[in-house]
Amino acid sequence: MSSIALVGNPNTGKTSLFNTLTSSYEYVGNWAGVTVEKKIGSLKNGAGKLIDLPGIYSLHPLSRDEGVAAQYLIEETPEALINIVDASQLERNLLLTLQLLEYGKPTILGLNMTDVAKARGIQVNPDILSEQLGIPVLPLIARTGKGTGQVLSVLEQPSHIPPVTFQLNYGELAEEAIASIVTHLQKISGLPNLRWVALQLLEQNPVILELLEKRTDISGLLLIADTAQTRLQRDKLALTLPQWIRSVRMDYIRKVCAEAIDSTLQKPHNLTERLDSILTHRFLGLPLFILFMYAMFKTTFDWIGGPLSDLLDGFIGGQLSDWTNSLLGAIGASEFTHALIVDGLIGGVGGVLVFVPQIFILFLMISFLEDSGYMARVCLLMDSTMERMGLNGKAFIPFIIGFGCNVPAIMAARSIEQPKDRMLTTLLMPLMSCSARLPVYLLFAAVFFPAQQAAAVLSMYVMGVVFALVLCKFFSKYLFKNEASIFIIELPPYRMPQLKTLSRSTWEKGKGFLRKAGTIILAGSVLIWLMSYAGPGGLNVDMDHSFLAKFGGFIAPLLQPLGFGTWQAGSTLVPGFLAKEVVVSTMNIIYHAPDTAGLEGQIASVFTPLSSISFMAFILLYIPCLATVGVIKKETASWKWTFFSMGYSLVLAYAVSLVIYQGGRLLGWS
Known part of the structure; x- marks a missing residue:
């Protein structure tokens, strides 16, 4: 079965095309670096496999995800390539096309x-472009x-796609070096196009x-290369x-364009x-972002999500439990x-399921911000702050993804160029x-802060970001010295x-x-x-x-200085290592609660x-889930760094909770 590689600059729509041509769904976002590893799917027409490669600006890799694309082209032999370019940014995109x-x-x-190009007043003539490059456009x-549909039709017979005859003349010196290198490469088997190599x-x-x-x-x-360089x-x-x-x-490229x-x-x-003159304004940008976040949390937990969760809770704790009791009684269980x-x-x-409406609404709103293009601006806004802490604004993209799940967020870090x-x-x-x-958060905010639920939950998210930035400064100073950031x-x-994109993105996050x-x-x-x-x-x-x-009682004394030194609290934390959602389900079982209100x-x-x-x-700070x-072990390829991540987070969680509780008591809070 033939394989066809999908290649292009970041954020040119490769993954959207991949999803359409293969009837599959991969994560799509309106920012660069969404795809961080190759994805493989079967074409709808059964003509072969389609490989979606990470977005690259050139075949010279700067980051791990770009290295995936370059290595694939070197070690694999795709039958054909689909190069996706942004019609509104054609000159920049064509550099990869020539390669x-x-x-x-x-x-x-x-x-x-x-459509974007047309909205900007840019008209690209596909026939002239095809004539200049010698390939179908x-x-x-x-x-x-x-x-x-036209793309899929052409791919029905990949062998019928015209062969590429394109070749640039790089001048006498470079051409002499290319010819000499090709002569040497002829002795090595298994290489792709020797001139390209x-x-x-x-x-x-x-x-x-x-x-x-x-x-x-x-x-x-x-x-040979050094000699050509000298000349x-x-x-x-x-x-x-x-x-x-x-x-x-x-x-x-300038001539073609x-x-x-x-x-x-x-x-x-x-x-x-x-819009950028307002949303990325030096002074207004960050306050507007915080305002958007607050509105998002208010909508999720107070205005829409809260009432929906109450309805679901009433059904699970009421009708579903009653039906189950009746059924079990009837069959003599x-x-x-x-x-x-x-x-x-x-x-x-x-x-745990009673919180599904709020979680899906939160994912829907995050997906809206992602696909609108606003999240990329947030990275720009955060760059100066993050640079002072030892990172750059591009790292904020994985941080945002981490609000959904830490696993894909860590994988998204592959798009960051610098190893440090x-x-x-x-x-x-x-x-x-x-x-x-x-x-x-929702459970405790509803009990103790019912009038400020959105603010209480938002404060947990902000706390995580703040501690990440503070530790970033500390780690970059003492663990990763003298490594520049770009x-x-x-x-x-x-x-x-689009509604279809939003719904699919929300579902993929929530499922x-x-x-x-x-x-x-x-x-x-x-x-x-x-x-129990x-x-x-x-x-x-x-x-x-x-x-x-008995199990919870072993660690309860350690938790006493933190304000929750009961065996019940201790019993919820250890299984929370498997998945943090288990914390609430454990509480429901321990307290025999018929519903959320109970x-x-x-x-x-x-x-x-x-x-x-x-x-x-x-709960926010202690050991990450299994x-x-x-995935930390996989991405770092080091047990040392994996255990370090588990250890520092546990120490941080204990220290912060200790300061909160004991400090609050000193101030007379209860």
């Missing part, structure tokens, strides 16, 4: 975002699906150099060989520029089975308050998100929460219930004499406002 044409595989140019709007070697592509070093002695090849610097005003190759390409683009109607100030299903399963899992910034972001990511912690980010145009409810939370609820049902004295024991009470009453009798803040802070620990 792909030199790769020599049959290529289709997908001229995407023609297909206009399309990937996010709406317009033109994708020679050019990449002259450009000092690290992936190509590493590959060649594994297969042969490259000292002779490097000598070039003597004749071409001290230009390096990579700079010379790039200048030749850019000259050709001059013929293919009509920009006479281009508008001097478009909507994006007008044993007392053990009755307690397991009603108290263990419905009480445990149902106690990438490692710091990975280590600090568990401090971002993921959706799994949200049910805990900030390069592309600001996409603002656009109105992970539902999947946990049906797996980890379900299994955890059963285990917790069994530990049994004890050294046998089955159906008093809760205070159960195995769960659980809130129990919480109010055990905790105080001060101890509740201490407990929420501990899945997050696994």
Whole structure:
């Protein structure tokens, strides 16, 4: 089965096209660096496999995700390429296009975002572009699906795509070096287009150099490159060989664009520029972002999400429990089975599911901000602050993703160019308050801060970001000394998100929460219930004499200075390592709460406002969940850094909760 690679600059719509052509769904966002590893899907027409590669500006990788794309083209042999370009940014995008044409595989140019270009007064003539490049050019709007049918039709027979005959002349010196290198490369089997490999070697592509070093002695090849470099610097005003190759390409690109683009109607100030003058304003930008966040949380927890969660809670704690009791009574279920299903399963899992409306609404609003293009501006706004702390604004993208789940957020750190910034972001990511912690905040905020729920929950998110920045400053000063940070980010145009895109994005974010409810939370609820049902004295024991009470009692003394030194609180924290959602389900089982209102009453009798803040802070900061620990190990390839991330977060959680509770008591709070 043939394989077709989808290649292009970041944020040109590759993944949107991938989803349309394969009827699959991968995460889509209106910012650069969304795709961080290659995705594989089957084309709708069954013609072969489509590989969505991470966005790259050139074949010379700067970050790990760009290295994935470069390595794929070197080590794999796709039958054809689809190069997606942004019609409104054609000159910049064509630099990669020329490198792909030199790769020599049959290529289709997908001229995407023609609607954006038209809105800016830019007209691109696809026929002239096709004539200049010698490949098919297909206009399309990937996010709406317009033109994708034509792409799919062309891909029905990849072997019928015209061969690429494109070749640039880089001048006598470079061409002599290319010819000499090609002669040497003919002795090595398994390489793609030899002229392309020679050019990449002259450009000092690290992936190509590493590959060649594994297969042969490259000292002779490097000598040819050095000789050409010396001659070039003597004749071409001290230009390096990579700079010379790039200048030749850019000259050709400007010539192509001059013929293919009509920009006479281009508008001097478009909507994006007008909005940016306000939303990225030096003084207004950050206050507006905080205001948007507050409005988002207010909508999620007070105006819309709260009432919906109350309705669901009434159904689970009322009708569903009554129906289940009646059904179990009718079939003569044993007392053990009755307690397991009603108290263990419905009480445990149902106690978490009541928060689903609020979680999905939060994801919907985050998806709206992402797809609108606003989140990329937030990174720009945060850059100066983060730079002072040792990172750059690009790291804020994974932090935002971390509000949904820390696992994909850590993977998104691959798009960060500098190893130091990438490692710091990975280590600090568990401090971002993921959706799994949200049910805990909602529960305690509803009990102790009913009039300020949105502010209480928002404060937890802000606390996570603040501690991440403070620790970033500390770690960068003492653990990653003398490593510079570079900030390069592309600001996409603002656009109105489509309902289909928003719904799919929200569902993909939220279904992970539902999947946990049906797996980890379900299994955890059963285990917790069994530990609460049994004890050294046998089955159906008093809760205070159960195995769960014994288990929680071991760590309760350690938690006493934090304000929640009971075996009940201790019993919720350890299973929370599997998944933070299990904390609330464990509380439902421990307190035999028939619904959320019953659980809130129990919480109010055990905790105080001060101890509740201490407990929420501990849940925010303590050891990341098992899945997050696994991905930290994978991304850092180090048990040392993995255990470090677990250790520092536990110490931080204890210290912060201790300061909150004991400090509050000194101030006379309760």
